[in-house]
Amino acid sequence: MARTVWDSTVGKKTVMAVSGLIMLLYLVAHMIGNLKIFFGPTEFNHYAHWLRTVGEPFMHYEWTLWLIRVVLVVAVVAHAVCAYQLSRRDIRARPSKYVHQRPRASYATRTMRWGGIILGLFIVWHLLDLTTGTVHSGGFQAGHPYQNVVDTFSTWYGDVIYIVAMLALGLHIRHGFWSAAQTLGVGSRARDRALKTAANVLALLLTAGFIAVPVGVMTGVVS
Amino acid sequence: MKLTLRVWRQKNAGADGAMSTYEVDDISPDMSFLEMLDVLNEHLILAGEDPVAFDHDCREGICGACSLVINGDAHGPERTTACQLHMRSFQDGDTIDIEPWRAAAFPVVKDLVVDRSAFDRIIQAGGYITAPTGAAPEAHATPVPKPDADFAFEHAECIGCGACVAACPNGAAMLFTSAKVNHLGVLPQGAPERETRVLDMVAQMDEEGFGGCTLAGECATACPKGIPLVSITAMNKEWLRATRKVAKR
Numbered sequence: 399m400a401r402t403v404w405d406s407t408v409g410k411k412t413v414m415a416v417s418g419l420i421m422l423l424y425l426v427a428h429m430i431g432n433l434k435i436f437f438g439p440t441e442f443n444h445y446a447h448w449l450r451t452v453g454e455p456f457m458h459y460e461w462t463l464w465l466i467r468v469v470l471v472v473a474v475v476a477h478a479v480c481a482y483q484l485s486r487r488d489i490r491a492r493p494s495k496y497v498h499q500r501p502r503a504s505y506a507t508r509t510m511r512w513g514g515i516i517l518g519l520f521i522v523w524h525l526l527d528l529t530t531g532t533v534h535s536g537g538f539q540a541g542h543p544y545q546n547v548v549d550t551f552s553t554w555y556g557d558v559i560y561i562v563a564m565l566a567l568g569l570h571i572r573h574g575f576w577s578a579a580q581t582l583g584v585g586s587r588a589r590d591r592a593l594k595t596a597a598n599v600l601a602l603l604l605t606a607g608f609i610a611v612p613v614g615v616m617t618g619v620v621s
Numbered sequence: 622m623k624l625t626l627r628v629w630r631q632k633n634a635g636a637d638g639a640m641s642t643y644e645v646d647d648i649s650p651d652m653s654f655l656e657m658l659d660v661l662n663e664h665l666i667l668a669g670e671d672p673v674a675f676d677h678d679c680r681e682g683i684c685g686a687c688s689l690v691i692n693g694d695a696h697g698p699e700r701t702t703a704c705q706l707h708m709r710s711f712q713d714g715d716t717i718d719i720e721p722w723r724a725a726a727f728p729v730v731k732d733l734v735v736d737r738s739a740f741d742r743i744i745q746a747g748g749y750i751t752a753p754t755g756a757a758p759e760a761h762a763t764p765v766p767k768p769d770a771d772f773a774f775e776h777a778e779c780i781g782c783g784a785c786v787a788a789c790p791n792g793a794a795m796l797f798t799s800a801k802v803n804h805l806g807v808l809p810q811g812a813p814e815r816e817t818r819v820l821d822m823v824a825q826m827d828e829e830g831f832g833g834c835t836l837a838g839e840c841a842t843a844c845p846k847g848i849p850l851v852s853i854t855a856m857n858k859e860w861l862r863a864t865r866k867v868a869k870r
Binding site for chain 1: 627629640690692693694718720723724725726788789790791792793820823824826827830831832833834835836837838839849850851853854855856857858859860861862864865867868
């Protein structure tokens with residue numbers, strides 16, 4: 399069965415749909431968590447610490463967090479590998495372009511590949527900036543995420559990278575969520591409008607929720 | 622009507638092609654698009670030139686032979702086949718670009734003619750039923766629920782022209798394959814091969830070098846028979862069901 403799934407374009411799309419939905423679920427939780435920054439450093443830092451103690455005493459310190467990290471890495475890698483292989487195949491299947499060109503499909507659909515690459519690069523920067531602190535501007539302090547976030551969004555490039563990535567994320571989810579439903583076979587004529595609305599609402603809420611943080615820092619609401 | 626045509630000319634499969642420009646005059650708005658090409662070819666033959674090769678057969682919009690991309694749209698601006706497209710859809714003095722279907726799995730044979738035998742092989746992989754049905758049976762011998770009959774008929778309308786592949790930015794054959802899978806899969810006569818059909822047809826579709834579906838929706842927009850995009854969703858569902866069922870066997 400695994401062989402059938404992996405060898406088929408339909409199967410690879412199923413892998414993309416499932417991994418995409420896992421990441422989407424995580425993003426909803428991540429976005430809600432981020433918004434705690436508007437309630438001050440104590441609450442935000444406390445929340446960040448709680449993330450490491452989830453599941454105790456059944457789980458050891460940071461076990462749950464690492465479990466989530468492993469699932470996410472598997473999802474990101476599976477999503478990217480399938481996207482790469484399917485894209486290679488799609489480009490090969492359409493070697494010559496039409497002389498008479500016209501814009502095809504919606505903007506969100508056409509930007510799935512480049513948007514995905516932007517998001518992949520963003521994730522690398524985001525982890526190096528706020529998880530490991532490798533490329534962090536101005537003294538990364540482990541255990542003080544509030545200050546780290548403020549530092550990042552006090553730089554112009556931090557704001558630009560983040561906001562561009564979140565706009566790409568919104569477009570990606572707009573087409574991706576609805577597409578995942580079609581790939582998993584849950585779409586139908588009757589449900590189409592509801593699914594499209596859900597995709598747009600999710601895209602809009604996540605983009606707005608994530609962008610609220612740098613905007614908060616820029617406007618001085620968070621400092 | 623006086624028109625300027627820019628037509629893809631390619632001597633054979635191996636040769637390089639290019640767009641050639643031709644002027645045609647005295648075109649009636651009541652002519653079909655193919656009749657307009659017939660006029661062009663008459664002029665070319667009289668001038669001692671090679672006429673433009675294009676596929677056509679019934680000219681009634683039911684055989685699926687005609688395969689022209691007109692101004693970037695498979696079958697042109699109306700939701701119909703190129704043979705049922707009339708020149709009244711264009712303006713006097715227009716420049717019209719005519720190109721063949723573009724897909725790796727549909728190589729150009731000559732000019733506007735492409736080889737669509739990849740579709741035949743997808744059908745051979747599972748687009749049939751094995752039950753010997755004989756002559757047309759009495760209509761009520763095997764009851765089929767009305768919604769199922771409608772669903773099957775909607776998909777049976779596919780004429781296999783390949784406009785879906787031509788319009789798809791990935792050169793995918795998902796709409797064609799899904800029409801065939803859904804048409805037979807929902808009927809009692811097609812039930813014995815329900816799982817193997819979808820698995821084999823999708824595997825053959827991949828084997829032929831068609832791309833994957835990114836749900837751009839161009840196929841359903843181009844389809845002259847209005848096969849809906851949700852057909853692909855229904856096939857994905859069938860494929861997942863079949864994968865699970867076969868794994869359990």
